[in-house]
Amino acid sequence: MPAAILRDKLEFFKGADLTIVTPSRWMAECARESRLFKDLKIEAIPNSLETDLYTPLPKAEAKGKIGLESDVVTLLFGGEDGNERRKGFKELIAAVQRCLKDEEFQALVKTGKIRLICFGHPNDEIKTLGIPVDPLGYLDSDEKIRNAYASADIFILPSLEDNLPNTILEAMSCGTPVVAFDTGGIPEMVESGVTGQIVPLGDSVKMGEALLALIFNSDKREAIGKECRKRIEEEYVLDVQARAYLDLYEELVKTNGKSMQVPPAVPEEEVWETAPEAERPEMSPVQLETGIGPHFSAIYDKVTFRALKDFASYVFEQWQASEADRKTRLDQTRELTELFEESEADRKARFDQTKELKELLEESEADRKTRLDQINELNDLLNKSETDRKARFDQINELSVLIKEAETLLKMKQTELEELKVALDHEAKRAEAAEEGLKNLEATFAVRQARRLGLIKVKQLELIENSKPEKKGIRDK
Known part of the structure; x- marks a missing residue:
């Protein structure tokens, strides 16, 4: 079948006056080597992008927009189609594993100073x-895409086959260095040491080493980022692409010698201005061939039957898989229904418990209010008691002062009493001496004569006895 289709295409393009435009010189060479296009005019005009949308941002600001610290080194890659062999995810993993063998890189990992960020969701x-x-998921705006590119210190493209990837143009326009394999049209955009690093196709070790060289050289990353933006502004802006197509159309008109009015050249800044509908030149219709060539027509019925047979087998297999999946999902639905019923019963039980707890809480709140009132009453009593205690304490202090004064007075009285006792003892001794003197005086001749003569009328015993009680009373006092 491919041979028949190719023969039909060769006959269809035979003698055709066509010009093939490819976005890369690599694809142009592929076209020149094909049997179908080798005799046609082939031109390479690179794609462009809107450089006013994809603009550089300060790395710290861009990283902050996606929740990263400014000193974290970020490696960006695309995470979609992780199982597609041509995307090179196997080589990307091997390149990162090479980096992990480096001690300085390991230190960055341990301290959380390096992260992988990706568009979409990476494979497990x-x-x-x-x-x-950090998977960024689907980004639904140019601003979010720009922030992602600008936040990256390095953009990694591990594709094993590619033409002129827009992701590289976008990364370079945002001032982010690119590390990629030497394949397709990538080397036409990325110049090693200038706008990034190109490594041999499929060589994961070299890719890992290229990453390490940029990871640990921030000055080089910054210089390459500036050169990336400069290269985009010089070669991949919309005006450059538009001018290239205008030049090609003018050349084709001159070469073919056809009578066709070519509008005069306009300044580059006006290339994309659209003329009003009435002023546009009349467009020539282009016929689109949708029929089947004679070589393919000869085998069309057989090919259709074989295709339908294969498709029927495929549909049957898909139906069987769908039925098996449906049964599995039905079982899962039943399990989920049972779980839902259990959950609903549990929810009802918890709702009843919640009501009980609410009632208990209300009772507790009422009891708390009562106890709070009691506490307030006790506080009032305590305040009164404290006031009374203070008053009694003041009285005690006053009584203490009075007691101290009384004790001082008592000590003074005791001192006076001791002095009186001493004086009394002294007087008692004098009295005893006087009594002894009286006794001795009574014994004298003169006293005896005086008593006989009646001159002394007081008896000796009365004199002595009258003096004794007085002496006793004084001692008692």
Whole structure:
């Protein structure tokens, strides 16, 4: 079948006056080597992008917009189609594993100073590398895409086959260095050491070494980022692409010698201005061939029957898989229904418990209010008691002062009493001496004569006895 289709295409393009335009010189060479296009005019005009949308941002600001610290080194890659062999995810993983053998790189991983960020969602194998991976998911605006590119210190494109990837143009326009394999039209955009690093196709070790060289050289990354933006502004802006197509159309008109009015050249800044509908030149219709060539027509019925047969087999297999999946999902639905019923019963039980707890809470709140009132009453009593205690304490202090004064007075009285006792003892001794003197005086001749003569009328015993009680009373006092 491919041979028949090719023969039909060769006959269809035989003698055709066509010009093939490819976005890369690599694809142009592929076209020149094909049997179908080798005799046609082939030109390479690179794609362009809107450089006013994809603009550089300060790395710290861009990283902050996606929740990263400014000193974290970020490696950006595309995470979609992780199982597609041509995307090179196997080589990307091997390149990161090469980086992990470097001690300085390991230190960055341990301290959380390096992260992988990716568009979309990466496959599970990348998540097992031991380096934090931040999937950005689907980005629904040019601003978010620009922020992602600008936040990256390095953009990695591990594709094994590619033409002129727009992702590289976008990364370079945002001032982000690119590390990629030497394949397709990529080397036409990325110049090693100037706008990034190109490594041999499929060589993961070299890619890992190229990453390490940029990771640990921030000055070089910054210089390459500036050169990336400069290269985009010089070669990949919309005006450059539009001018290239205008030049090609003018050349084709001159070469073919056809009578066709070519509008005069306009300044580049006005290339994209659209003329009003009435002023546009009349367009020539282009016929689109949708029929089947004679070589393919000869085998069309057989090919159709074979295709339908294969498709029927495929549909049957898909139906069987769908039925098996439907049964599995039905079982899962039943399990989920049972779980839902259990959950609903549990929810009702918890609702009843919640009502009980609410009632208990209300009772507790009422009791708390009562106890709060009691506490307030006790506080009032305590305040009164404290006031009374203070008053009594003041009285005690006053009584203490009075007691101290009384004790001082008592000590003074005791001192006076001791002095009186001493004086009394002294007087008692004098009295005893006087009594002894009286006794001795009574014994004298003169006293005896005086008593006989009646001159002394007081008896000796009365004199002595009258003096004794007085002496006793004084001692008692």
